[in-house]
Amino acid sequence: MTRIVVFGSGGRAGGSAVAEARGRGHDVTALVRSAGDVTDPGAVQAGARGHDVAIAAVYDGSRDPAEFFPAAATGLIEGLARAGVRRLVWVGLASLLPDADGVPLMDTAGYPQDYRSFFLAHRAALDAIRASGLDWVAVSPSGDFDHGGAPVGGYQLAPGDADARITYADHAVAILDEAERAEARRAHVGVIGQAGRTTPVS
Secondary structure (H helix, E strand, C coil): CCEEEEECCCCHHHHHHHHHHHHCCCEEEEECHHHCCCCCHHHHHHHHCCCCEEEECCCCCCCCHHHHHHHHHHHHHHHHHHHCCCEEEEECCHHHCECCCCCEHHHCCCCCCCCHHHHHHHHHHHHHHHCCCCEEEEEEECCEECCCCCCCCCEEECCCCCCCEECHHHHHHHHHHHHHHCCCCCEEEEEEECCCCCCCCC
């Protein structure tokens, strides 16, 4: 049994990760924003103390993303270090993933640019995590979440692909595999739904 703290458990990605972790028999602490401000290192330390792994699926729509995401990264980096938690599984953003040609999705022809400032805020957070001493992995859909579809029962690793989809439940399987096994280290990986597969392939 692994002791896991989930920051952002009130959202769909975080809530799905909590459900998957509990279904696997782990000891889970589910924290919502009111119970643990991820931008506050002290709150992160308090919430993470005594755990083996932290999962972060965080977003605060009331705050400027350009301020929130880097602050969240800093809060996690400092707070987890104080709590002695080294493994962080970060729910990433597909727009930052390279496609099959190595080009970040957000820079490919035809990719929607309406939320580019949001993408860049997420990238700033990921850059801070990348520069930290944490044992981290970012796991994102290769394209987007399938918001209304049924889970297919598994996933596989895939490069960025704007047309790819994965359900929250199948994404949670990937998140928990990384929390348990730590097969990807200091990397951003993309996942797509694949029936019957519950372990990653390259």
